[in-house]
Amino acid sequence: MPALRRLARLALASTTPAGRAVILLGLVSTVVAAEAGYEEFRLIAVMCGLLVLVALLLFALPTRVRARLELRPAHTIAGETGLGELQVTNLRLTPLYHPLVSVPLDAERDDRRGAQRVHVRMPVLRRNQPVVEQFEVPAVRRGVLRVGPAGARRTDPLGFFQRQAAWSSAAELLVRPRMVSVEGLGPGSVKDLEGTPSDQVSMSDLAFHALREYVRGDDLRHVHWRSSARAGRLYVRQYHDTRRSHVVVLVDDNRAAYADPEDFELALQIAASVVMRVALDEFDLSLVCGPQQLSGAAHHVLDAFCYSELAAGDLVVSARTAAHLAPDASQLIVVSGSRLDLGLLADVRAAFADDVRFLGFRADLGADPDETGARAPQLITVDRLERLPGLLAAHVRGIVL
Structure with missing residues (x-):
């Protein structure tokens, strides 16, 4: 029954x-x-x-259609569109005349958007002749958007019965945060033979700096014999330390630190913009944002932002995780919200070595643009993503806005 x-x-x-x-x-x-x-x-x-x-x-009767749904590329940026490709092959003896293929978009991550479908009108599908059609996928919000499965309305010639038949499997579109171009993040380096010269002087490295008079204890391998013979006393070579930054980006995922969930979105946009700057500078990179903990290329880090969500995170615990993940860190960048407990910053910085440079951001959409540094002078308060380049450039130059 x-x-x-x-x-x-x-x-x-x-x-x-x-x-x-x-x-x-x-x-x-x-x-x-x-x-x-x-x-x-x-x-x-x-x-x-x-x-x-x-x-x-x-x-x-079976539809007998083979279809493949792909997203090329598999990522986009919030507010922009992704590009999908649908390949369909008709396996029936008779042609399919201009079927209307429907591609549902999963809206679980954003209930305000509501259920959406992208419709693709296919040409005539003849037997065993693959047909490829491209379509745009609107990606309004950051996150992971489930696209598909693609299918068409299945009906009989009399129109008495109908159902939606799935033709392909679903795919995931990674929607990254919006980003802006920012200038350099300032110095913050550790030794690396493939790095760039710094202002620190060393007795053994690759970038020559100057000669100085020999002091007892200096390595005789660095004696410049030609200059020493000409001056009648020993001179040794000095070098610049060659250095390469390892930047750690720490994003606070504690919902108590944000006055509004949109502030967290702004925090991720700030962090993503910083990651792009790190990638352009060819520095090493690590990210910790709750369960998203990884080191590697910038595109992997940007994809990790798609999975980030507010939770009951602990910024100090995340900082200790980041210090374990990147023991050679040279610069720590912390991004949090307007309700961040400033007393935690001392514990966050204590998780790293003393010579690790610190740079902090507060994401606060409700902040007064004229008082962005008044409430937390040790942090750069960002009220709009578009203001980030100017605020960061002023901070690097030592200008307080």
């Missing part, structure tokens, strides 16, 4: 208004023929039954 009830519900859900009208007509004709004995109504009931039976048989 439960199976019959499920089958009945499925048939009822798949029946179109035209199908329900024919079925109702057949039932009424059957009752009238049985009660009044009219052969005409019995004939109508038989015809209605035959039509429904033929429609069901044709409706039950």
Whole structure:
């Protein structure tokens, strides 16, 4: 009985208004023929039954379509569109004439957007001839957008029954935060033989700096014998330390640190902009944002932002995790919200070595643009993403706005 009830519900859900009208007509004709004995109504009931039976048989035939849904590339930026590609091959003996393919977009991450579907009108699909169509995927919000599965409305020639038949599997579109271009993040380096010269002087490295007089304890391998012979005393070479920054980006995922969830989105936009600057400077990079903990290329870090969500995180614990993840860190960048407990910053900085440079941001959409540094002078308060380049440039130059 439960199976019959499920089958009945499925048939009822798949029946179109035209199908329900024919079925109702057949039932009424059957009752009238049985009660009044009219052969005409019995004939109508038989015809209605035959039509429904033929429609069901044709409706039950397999679609026999092979489809593949791909996103190229598999990521985009919030507010922009992604590009999808749908390849369909008709395996039936007869052509499919201009099917309308529907691609649903999962809206679980943003209930305000509501359910959406992208519709793709295909050309005539002839047997065993692959057809490729491209379509745009609107990506309004940061996150992971589930695209698909692609499918088409399956119906019978009489239009009595219809259902949505899935043709392909679903794909995921990674929607990264918005970003702006920022200038350099200032110095903050550790030794690296493939790095760039710094202002620190060393007795053994690659970038020559100057000569100085020999002091007891200096390595004789660095004696410049030609200058020493000419001056009559020993001179040794000095070098610049060659250095390469390892930047750690720490994003606070504690919902208590943000006055509004949109402030967290701004925090991720700030962090993503910093990551792009680090990538352009060819520095090493590590990210910690709650469960998103990784070191590597910038595109992997930007993809990790797509999965970031507010939680009951602990900034100090995250800082210790970051210090363990990047023991050679030279610069720490912390991004939090307007309700950050400033007393935690001392513990955050204590998790790293003393020579690690610190740079902090507060994401606060409700901040007064004229007082961005008044409430937390050790942090750069950002009220709009577009103001980030100017605020950061002023901070690097030592200008307080």
